[in-house]
Amino acid sequence: MSSSGFQGGFGSSGGFSDIFEDIFSDFFGGAARSHERPQRGSDLRYELEVSFEEAAFGVEKPVELEREETCSNCKGEGARPGTSRRPCAVCHGAGQVLASSGFFSISRTCHKCHGRGSFVDHPCGSCAGTGRTLVERKIQVKVPAGADNGLRLRISGEGEAGLRGGPRGDFYVDVRVRPHELFLREGDNVLCRVPISFVQAALGAEIEVPTLAGASTLKVPPGTQNGRTFKLKGKGLASFRGHGIGDEEVHILVETPTHLTDEQKDLLKQFAESSGDKVNPISQSFVEKARQLFSGKKE
Numbered sequence: 001m002s003s004s005g006f007q008g009g010f011g012s013s014g015g016f017s018d019i020f021e022d023i024f025s026d027f028f029g030g031a032a033r034s035h036e037r038p039q040r041g042s043d044l045r046y047e048l049e050v051s052f053e054e055a056a057f058g059v060e061k062p063v064e065l066e067r068e069e070t071c072s073n074c075k076g077e078g079a080r081p082g083t084s085r086r087p088c089a090v091c092h093g094a095g096q097v098l099a100s101s102g103f104f105s106i107s108r109t110c111h112k113c114h115g116r117g118s119f120v121d122h123p124c125g126s127c128a129g130t131g132r133t134l135v136e137r138k139i140q141v142k143v144p145a146g147a148d149n150g151l152r153l154r155i156s157g158e159g160e161a162g163l164r165g166g167p168r169g170d171f172y173v174d175v176r177v178r179p180h181e182l183f184l185r186e187g188d189n190v191l192c193r194v195p196i197s198f199v200q201a202a203l204g205a206e207i208e209v210p211t212l213a214g215a216s217t218l219k220v221p222p223g224t225q226n227g228r229t230f231k232l233k234g235k236g237l238a239s240f241r242g243h244g245i246g247d248e249e250v251h252i253l254v255e256t257p258t259h260l261t262d263e264q265k266d267l268l269k270q271f272a273e274s275s276g277d278k279v280n281p282i283s284q285s286f287v288e289k290a291r292q293l294f295s296g297k298k299e
C-alpha cells in the first residue's frame, strides 16, 4: 500500500503532474524534434578489396556508390520550385511554443509542425518533399602504399548529404587485402617459402626468388638445411607509417623427390651405401642423443 500511495499522489496532483508530462514529453520528444532540425548526413561504409601488390605499392580505385544528395530541383527545401513553405500558424515558424503551468514556463516542440516551423503544400516532384534524392556517385579512393588488411580510411565529407542544411557525413573505406599465393605478410616484412631440390640443398645453388619488385637471385650455400631463412634487405613493404621499408624473408623448403624411376632409386641406394651416416650431421647427433636418453633410463 505504501507504493500505491506514492503512485496516487503522482497521478492525482493536477497541475504538478501536468508539468511532469510537459517535461517528459519534451524530453522524450527530443529525438523527434531533432529530426526536424538541421541534421548531419549519415556516414557511409564501403569494403574495398585490393590485391597484395596493390596494397604493397598503393593504388587509386574508383568506388561506385548510391548516396543521398541534396535535391537539386528544390535545393533541399522540399517545396516545388516557385512555391514556398507555409509557416506554421501555431508557432509562427519558431518550431517551439511556450507552455505555462503555474509559475513554470516551458518551451516545447510545436505539436502542429513537430518543430519544423513550416509546411510544404506543394512537395517537390523530384524528392517528394524530403529534400534529398538518391544519386549514384563515383569516388576515387586512394589506398596508401603499405596498407594492411583491415585498414580503415576516412574520406571526410563524402558521406550522405545533410538534411535542412546539416553537414555531410563521412565516407569510410575498409581495406581488405586478398591473400597472395606466394607471399605472406608479417608487419612490413614479406615471407616467401621457396622450394629447392635436395641436390641443390646439398651442393649449393643460385636460385631465382620472387620478390615484390620482381625476380631476385639468392645464393644457397652447400649443405643448406630445410627451414633455413635468408633475408633479402629492403625487398619488403614500404611502411605505411613511414618507418622505412621491410625485408623479404626466404624460407627454404627442401623438397623430397617423388615418382623416382628404378634407375634413380638404384643411384640413391648407391649414394646411401657410399655415404653412410657421416653426411647427415643432424641425424647423427639426434641418434646419439636418443641413445643417451635410452641408456640413461635403463640405469
Ligand SMILES: [Zn+2]
Residues within 6 Å of the ligand: 071, 072, 073, 074, 075, 076, 077, 078, 079, 124, 125, 126, 127, 128, 129, 130, 131, 132
Ligand atoms: Zn526536391
Ligand SMILES: [Zn+2]
Residues within 6 Å of the ligand: 088, 089, 090, 091, 092, 093, 094, 095, 096, 110, 111, 112, 113, 114, 115, 116, 117, 118
Ligand atoms: Zn509549429
